[in-house]
Amino acid sequence: MDARPATRRLVAPRGPGGAAPVGVPEGQREVGVGVRVPFLIIGGGIGGMTAGLCLARAGFDVHVVEQAPEFGELGAGIQLAPNALRVLTALDLGPDLAAVAVYPRNLVFLHADTGRRLTTVDLGDAFRARYGQPYTVLHRGDLLDILLAACRAHERVTLESGREVVEVRDAEGESATVRFADGETYACEAVIGADGLWSRTRALVADDAPLCSGYVAYRGTVPAGDLPDSVRPDDELVWIGPGKHLVRYPIRRGELHNQVAVFRSRRYRPEIAASDDWGTADELREHFAEGTEQVRAAVALLGTHRRWPMYDRAPIDNWTTGRVTLLGDAAHPMLQYLAQGACQAIEDAECLARHLAAHDGKAPAAFAAYQAERIPRTATVQRLARAWGEVWHDDGPVIPALRDRLFARRAPDDYTDLDWLYQRPTR
Secondary structure, X not given: OOOOOOOOOOOOOOOOOOOOOOXXXXXXXXXXXXXXXXXXXXXXXXXXXXXXXXXXXXXXXXXXXXXXXXXXXOOXXXXXXXXXXXXXXXXXXXXXXXXXXXXXXXXXXXXXXXXXXEEEEEOOHHHHHHHOOOOEEEEHHHHHHHHHHHHXXXXXXXXXXXXXXXXXXXXXXXXXXXXXXXXXEEEEEEEEEOOXXXXXXXXXXXXXXXXXXXXXXXXXXXXXXXXXXXXXXXXXXXXXXOOEEEEEEEEHHHOEEEXXXXXXXOOOOHHHOOOOOOOOHHHHHHHHOOOOHHHHHHHHOOOOOOOEEEEEOOXXXXXXXXXXXXXXXXXXXXXHHHOOHHHHHHHHXXXXXXXXXXXXXXXXXXXXXXXHHHHHHHHHHHHHHHHHXXXXXXXXXXXXXHHHHHHHHOOOOOOHHHHHHHOOOOO
């Protein structure tokens, strides 16, 4: 039944086999009361957009709302491992990604203070043969633009920006409700909260809060021509050391290099986590002052007008209540040391669409199957991301010595420790 109010230019959902919706142009809405929409995704970032496209490709009408005035991504570079590329390739986005991405030849770990090469991961032919996909780096904005264009082109996806969600409720019966700051309410067959680290939707299933690690990041891009001649244009470099690390890799077809410097603030205390009194630009320079000349030069090229405190949350054993579930950072925010935050959100999107299709769009049953498959994996990634960061940054006499010795023993094409993360899962 078409339950749309007369005041709204939106065709109500009719399920996988029904008529396609008419997209509402961004910023052009007419306020109605109790508007019925199909699968509503809160959050138009990488996870939300991928979920929208996956659900649409599975035959569902999907509505994506984003709080920001426009769809866009903050930050610069992003790393996509084979587990994420597998999903994006299945969505026919491979050619678009290839037009803007870089495929690093090697991932090289070095010591931040001495410059000593610790280990190399060969990302070339042997890596691709093992995992079926390359390791890819690109600009976050380029990835979101590709997803946004694909969603805009799909007749089953409706996009709305400038929509601030103030309340999500799992109403009893056949719908969940979402209320916006302008007072409008949507009645939804199902709601997917892809609203990030500070998710409002998550409050329906957990009363936890983000956990500050005491680390802070400074990020930025550098034109390739501004880098020293000694920099290999096709390698990703990671310098690790006591309480700090620096990452550099090419993006935008190699025209730019993304740089991220991360360090543990000596001034950090939990009671000042929300302030700007720690992790300052002065601390950035202090932490990397003992680094190699190449590291110091890279840090000097970073902009310091914005800092990113590093947060995650502890894994939880339930993401769902009735017709509402979580996805991406709303479900499993993680520290960045495995470069899996966006990758796991992309995996979520594929899994969610697959289970909704298998359960004929019946959200409660599909959501239960979705989280049963995803929670064990994402919880493992969350925990190991924390542990990997500790291995990188330890300043004691034992862990760095063992780390460096194990690194030195591995061959560049020894992927044993990557298989659990990158190989295609068996179902």
